[in-house]
Amino acid sequence: MNNILSKKVGIIGGGQLGKMLIIEALKMGVYTVILDPDPKCPASNIANEHIVASFYNENALRSLASKVDIVTYEFEHIGADILKSLEGEGVRIYPSPKTLDIIQNKYNQKTYFLQNNIPVGDFREVKSPNDIVKACEEFGYPAMLKSALGGYDGKGNSLIKNQDGIDSSYKELGEGKIPLYIEKYIPYTKEVSVVCCKGINKDIKIYPVGENIHKDSILFETSVPADITKDEYEKAINISKDILNLFDDVGIFCIEMFITEDGSVFVNEVAPRPHNSGHYSIEGCVTSQFENHLRSILGLPLGDVTLVKPTVMRNLLGEDGYKGKPMVVGVNNALSIEGVSLHIYGKIETKPKRKMGHITAISDTLDDARKKVSSAYNLMKVISR
Amino acid sequence: MNNILSKKVGIIGGGQLGKMLIIEALKMGVYTVILDPDPKCPASNIANEHIVASFYNENALRSLASKVDIVTYEFEHIGADILKSLEGEGVRIYPSPKTLDIIQNKYNQKTYFLQNNIPVGDFREVKSPNDIVKACEEFGYPAMLKSALGGYDGKGNSLIKNQDGIDSSYKELGEGKIPLYIEKYIPYTKEVSVVCCKGINKDIKIYPVGENIHKDSILFETSVPADITKDEYEKAINISKDILNLFDDVGIFCIEMFITEDGSVFVNEVAPRPHNSGHYSIEGCVTSQFENHLRSILGLPLGDVTLVKPTVMRNLLGEDGYKGKPMVVGVNNALSIEGVSLHIYGKIETKPKRKMGHITAISDTLDDARKKVSSAYNLMKVISR
Secondary structure: OOOHHHOEEEEEOOOHHHHHHHHHHHHHOOEEEEEOOOOOOOOOOOOOEEEOOOOOOHHHHHHHHHHOOEEEEOOOOOOHHHHHHHHHOOOOEOOOHHHHHHHHOHHHHHHHHHHOOOOEOOEEEEOOHHHHHHHHHHHOOOEEEEEOOOOOOOOOEEEEOOOOHHHHHHHHOOOOOOOEEEEEOOOEEEEEEEEEEEOOOOOEEEOOOEEEEEEOOEEEEEEEOOOOOHHHHHHHHHHHHHHHHHHOOOEEEEEEEEEEOOOOEEEEEEEOOOOHHHOOHHHHEOOOHHHHHHHHHOOOOOOOOOEOOOEEEEEEEEOOOOOEOEEEEOHHHHHOOOOEEEEEOOOOOEOOOOEEEEEEEEOOOHHHHHHHHHHHHHHOEEEEO | OOOHHHOEEEEEOOOHHHHHHHHHHHHHOOEEEEEOOOOOOOOOOOOOEEEOOOOOOHHHHHHHHHHOOEEEEOOOOOOHHHHHHHHHOOOOEOOOHHHHHHHHOHHHHHHHHHHOOOOEOOEEEEOOHHHHHHHHHHHOOOEEEEEOOOOOOOOOEEEEOOOOHHHHHHHHOOOOOOOEEEEEOOOEEEEEEEEEEEOOOOOEEEOOOEEEEEEOOEEEEEEEOOOOOHHHHHHHHHHHHHHHHHHOOOEEEEEEEEEEOOOOEEEEEEEOOOOHHHOOHHHHEOOOHHHHHHHHHOOOOOOOOOEOOOEEEEEEEEOOOOOEOEEEEOHHHHHOOOOEEEEEOOOOOEOOOOEEEEEEEEOOOHHHHHHHHHHHHHHOEEEEO
């Protein structure tokens, strides 16, 4: 007998993703416990319990596991080894720490995909500056030096434009203190991502392909459905299915891909969790990525992922030049545009380019949804008081 | 400058309506304080603050008002006089306690509508059993004796089938200890309701007409759009507009109406708040009744109320014969029906016919949405552990 009210879910991380996941849990009456070092993190006031501790604190992770039926996480930079031990002791953790371990190290992730016939661009491990020199000779310029661990929103990436840039990029990323690798630059014409979900009963759901625009390596806009050819669309969907089958895990995954001029599709990276580029699904799809993540880890059937209407999402970042207690201006004007929804994460401090919220517009056409979200976006700012 | 993060909203009542309102507040980063005597009420763990006190406790209501920028309420049975004093002292309370005062007493509500050319059925004040006798002679049988104050979900109503029933109905409703009135029975063929909203800038939004089915005087199902004639639809919308204009207030109102065989439309009663028959709007409309209530009282523009797809909602009531800690069974099977969304309110005790949650289905046709919600409904039960 599946009594949803007796299930407790533990979430490592209480940022905006944890918060939006908990909002779905609240809707369905599911008890949640978060682990986050920040006592005032966005999810802090809505989780039933909050363990204030580091993501690498074994005792705290054990305490979390002891309080709940299922553990999940909202981001990848957590202690996979501890989680693997816990899983070995019988704790249900979704997606599995084994998957997390592969994904957490981007070099390992790419190697795993390469070994399993998932299309990825060329890349090489970097153990010394000489490895960079050799790779650049092979790949040509520009090339992207990346830290294999811990990067996000462009942090941990350094573009090498020519031979003169090798040393400075190597220094920028810590001179080998953290593991590095180098990628051949893919001359993409489109960036897309596919949110997909696998249930405990092996059912899968593939959300529509979203088209992403990044600015300064941070997601700027996602529009759905992506404006790509039917062939590209099918390739993106099929690659996503292959990756879901490869991991054979439980939960939401987001597959970020590049599309090149000749219609080739390459996987850029995979996140084993709800993803910024899937936020559109809250208003845009019958079942959001957060609800489906919750359904999957609870062992419930997955919900319909049909796009209800064309949808465009843009992030609200902390305005440059402002730091401190946030203030959101222009809400009145922005919300006067019909079809626009506002999400403010409740972070207690804004800083330049920090993700403070997002806006979504749905409409009968993608062009109109983009016009709406763009107008609303231009009217709003997150500054400090 | 409208900084949404600096606005605090106080809500009198922390039941399921308060909870669903707070979920919208969370989404937009708005701070909330609830007042509810139950320390474990559904909204207790998600409001930023909770004042545990009676709805009639003046000190507590004053404390609530002092903590927030705007006060609203999730149900009508609260101290309107205290709220009127507070409003007189400058506290912003939406909808106005003046409106609440009229609506709170159903006899006064009906009288007010009658005086303002809003179509209502015949009714008479009841001060003695003799008033009932006289009204029944005039109206015929059946007639409905109602307490003017405090009734909901059929509580406080007593149907008088014939002359012999007069005494027992009078006794059942307290023998005049609470104010009573009597209504001529309206031989309706359909029950409908319209959720509507007025903003501080006088903008109005009228949600689509929903068709309601009650069982044992408790809402059983709402389906949208209502299956009524174009003429009936327009009448229902126009009456709703007239009522919004009459109160000239701020917030969500729900107008419950009867439609008779000849296409006449009569107002049954009005609620100055989000309403059970508007829950469909969470999944069914671009902007839910809860988000629009919040937008209106915050002085923000109102959101698009377009129906995205045909939608049917059914309440999940506590199963007869069970009382105690709730257990929801059948969730797995129910959620295997695509397009079905589950809401569980988080009440810590179930009892027969208590509203414990609701389910909603959206689909391309109303028939299909009803089939889905009906199948899911038949698979689920709220019992006790």
